[in-house]
Amino acid sequence: MKPKVLIYDVGGCEGCPTSILRELNKLVNIADIHSKHLGEVNIDNNYDIAVITGPLCINVPEKIEIVRKIREKSKILIAYGSCSSVGGITLFSRGGQDPKPEHRTFQPISAVVDVDYSIPGCPPAPTTLVSLINGLKAGKSPLLQIFAAIAKVRKLSGFDLMDEVVLSGLCVGCGACVLSCPTHALQMIEKRSDLIVEKCIRCGTCCSRCPVFTRILIYQQKPQVKLLGGETE
Structure with a gap:
């Protein structure tokens, strides 16, 4: 159904x-x-x-x-x-x-x-x-x-991505954040992401696409996944 x-x-x-x-x-x-x-x-x-x-x-x-x-x-x-x-x-x-x-x-x-x-x-x-x-x-x-x-x-914004991933030395240079940004506020410099501050509209798209940031967020928040039947995981 x-x-x-x-x-x-x-x-x-x-x-x-x-x-x-x-x-x-x-x-x-x-x-x-x-x-x-x-x-x-x-x-x-x-x-x-x-x-x-x-x-x-x-x-x-x-x-x-x-x-x-x-x-x-x-x-x-x-x-x-x-x-x-x-x-x-x-x-x-x-x-x-x-x-x-x-x-x-x-x-x-x-x-x-x-x-x-x-x-x-x-x-x-x-x-x-x-x-x-x-x-x-x-x-x-x-x-x-x-x-x-x-x-x-x-x-959630590009600033959070910089703090949690790039400035922490965890950026793997995949470019997922750069490709996802709707305002082109991110660019790759020497194989890691860099934020163009004046272009960031704090939409958080980059964070949701970054494989490193999402793993960090899941570890920090330990979310409960709610399913249609009402049960959680």
Whole structure:
């Protein structure tokens, strides 16, 4: 039986919903999708999986109540995109400056509810969501531990990649972070990654693609992987 999946956008630039639309044909083949792009959605219904996109404005009580209702009605909650999962560009200013006060009103949805899996990206590759849902259906996938670990942190950026991997001498020079960065804020210099500070939008994509960083994060966070049946690993 296909899992019942809600896709709900709480606001933002529409980049993440558009990203999901690119793989909508594949998604409807593996899940019973409920999305505004397919008709009316009802957040009072029960869902196996809920996918929330966009930043949460904590100054709008109605948005907070919607997110809490979706959490209550869903077995598994996925934050899709950097704004929803780690705050991204709506939480932090561009160019390596300090966070601006007006950006403090936007938070990742983990600020108000427990999130089971977070997929950073601005926007993420839509195939990632397909792979994660398939992993949940199968009860196993390397992505489950990675995105469960990311769900336990509240920030992620190229600066974290530099601190944890590059400056610690752990960079293996694979270039995965460079290829994944949407703003070309990373470059390879002498076979290791280097951050162009003014280009980093703190989306965390590089961290989720780095094989070293994800292993460190899993070790640090020791995430519990939640499956569709409600059991954890």
